Amino acid sequence: MPRFIISGNYTATAMKGMIDTPSDREAATRALVEAAGGKLETFYLTTGDNDFSLKVTIDDASDLLAALMVAGASGAASNLKTVRAFTSEEFTEIQKKAGSIAKAYKAPGS
Numbered sequence: 001m002p003r004f005i006i007s008g009n010y011t012a013t014a015m016k017g018m019i020d021t022p023s024d025r026e027a028a029t030r031a032l033v034e035a036a037g038g039k040l041e042t043f044y045l046t047t048g049d050n051d052f053s054l055k056v057t058i059d060d061a062s063d064l065l066a067a068l069m070v071a072g073a074s075g076a077a078s079n080l081k082t083v084r085a086f087t088s089e090e091f092t093e094i095q096k097k098a099g100s101i102a103k104a105y106k107a108p109g110s
Contacts, residue, residue, distance in 0.1 A: 001057045006063045007050040014076040036067035
């Protein structure tokens with residue numbers, strides 16, 4: 001199942017809400033991901049450029065994007081970034097496939 005790494009930031013409004021009424025943001029995120037048909041594998045609050053980072057597995061990337069739209073539209077999250085992640089085993093297979101595809105390609109001037 002495809003996996004994605006998602007990072008982002010909480011908005012000032014969200015942070016005020018968390019101060020006023022502390023809540024389990026991992027549980028809220030898990031509910032959103034599961035409603036989209038995915039599985040939340042990891043959830044971290046982070047320092048640095050992003051406030052949170054999570055790993056999600058989901059079959060349909062468009063369902064994940066819909067969930068991210070919900071999070072962004074809620075006003076709770078901003079600067080959402082999503083990248084597709086591959087295991088080492090998957091990458092080894094990609095390298096083999098690239099070798100087969102490379103035989104069909106001719107670079108300009110060759």
